[in-house]
Amino acid sequence: MDRCRVGIPAIVTQPDTIWDNILQRNDISENVLESLPNVKWQFVLSLQQNEMFILGMNEEDYRYAMDQQDYALLNKYLYRVQKLSKGDYSFRYHTETSVEDKYDGKPNLKLSTQIGKLKRVRSLEALFNLHPHKVHISVLGEIKEIS
Secondary structure, three states: OOHHHHOOOOOOOHHHHHHHHHOOOOOHHHHEEEEEEOOOOOOOOOOOOEEEEEEEOOHHHHHHHHOOOOOOHHHHOOOEEEEEEEEEEEEEOOOOOOOOOEEEEEOOOOHHHOOOOOEEEEOOOHHHHHHOEEEEEEOOOOOOEEO
């Protein structure tokens, strides 16, 4: 919110440009300046709850499926960001309507993970090993890549 109040985007994708603009101003608080990324930092990916991702699909297959609009293949790898916390990212398979992982009345996250209903990632390295691709699902069900 503090960034937006002074005209800086909440998600900084080009820190060098932001810093160039800020250096010409004197109305930015110390609090906002400390929250900005280093000028040499490079934006790679943003995650937000309920965004959709293709996870676990190799690059060649992904490119082929996107080019051919092979939604049947893409759907097998389509996940929704369920929750995020520091070092723990949970993705739920796109057709799952419940966030409970109970079987016979008992919680069992391990079983949900084994059958593909849930992907829990414990580090950014592990996330990038899944070859994440952020996508948008249109009202007609078309899958479009977000760059």
